[in-house]
Amino acid sequence: MSSEAAESAEQAPRRRSAWVFLRDVLVIVLIAALVSFVVKTFVVRSFYIPSGSMERTLLINDRILVDELTPRWAGYDRGDVVVFEDPGGWLPPAPQHPARPFIVEAADWVLTFVGLSTTDAQDHLVKRLIGLPGDHVVCCNTLGQITVNGSPIDELSYLDLPSGDTAASNVDFDVTVPAGSMWVMGDNRDRSQDSRAHQELPGGGFVPLDDVVGRAFLTTWPLDRFGLIDTHDEVFRSVPEPEK
Structure with a gap:
């Protein structure tokens, strides 16, 4: 066998090995992206806080994790901090930003797809759940307190x-x-456009449960604020169930 033929015979396995390596890397990346998408869609999702409506609990630019799985079978409780899509008319029209290069748009789409980007956080709101379906919520008594089912x-x-x-x-x-809805309010009451501010809309200020992404449970950033988000169960412990 000539030297050229021998060299060609040696290069063929190398090319095959390189292709097998690239194929395996591509498969791993695709599987990782699929797993990330499933986790983001059905298990846990990341958001950032764009406004001060939930101060002191959540500050502007805080990063939070939202549990999408547990509420699907356990439901929500009064006091939960919930993230939900705009029920319609709660958020102002999105500002028009200059067009970004295609590669930037593509990268952001991929990162949003797998849950690493929080670009779509501005299309959502975060508030505290005050009233569940059937609850009678009134403001306010002589002490300035909200009552839920008379409590x-x-x-x-x-x-x-x-x-x-x-x-x-x-x-x-x-x-x-009403059934299938919730009444929500921000912790920073004087700076929160919550259920109170949207009672004139067709939805009456209520948030359909179908629009709720999940329950915020963890602040992840900045690191000095890392920790669980308090649902203050003790505040709502004495609230009776609504009358049927």
Whole structure:
């Protein structure tokens, strides 16, 4: 065998080995992307906080993880911090940004697909769940407290109110939460466009359960704020179930 033929025979296995390696890497990447997509869609999802409506619980630019799985079979509880899609008319029209290069748009789409980018966080809202389906939620009693099914709730442990103000809301309301919906409010009551601010819309200020992504349970960034998100169960413990 000539030297050229021998060299060609040696290069053929090398090319095959390189192709097998690239094929295996591609398969691993595709599997990882699929797993990430499934996790993001059905298990846990990352969001960032774009506004101060949930201060002091959540601050602007906090990164949070949202549990999408547990509420599917266990439901939600009063006090949960929930992330939901705009029910319609809650958010202002999105500003028009200059077109980005195709490669940037493609990269952001891929990162959003696998749950590493939070670009779509601006299309969602985060609030505290105050009223479940059937609950009668009223503001306010003589102490400035909201009542749920006739029971007052003391929210001062988590509300961010102006100095000297103890009223849980400066907007009065008297609502009964319809089936398949929830009544939500921000912890920073004077800076939160929540259920109270949208009662004139067709949805009456209620958030359909179908629009809820899940329950926020962990602040992941910045690191000095890493920790579980408190649902303040003790505040709602005395609330009776709604009358049938």
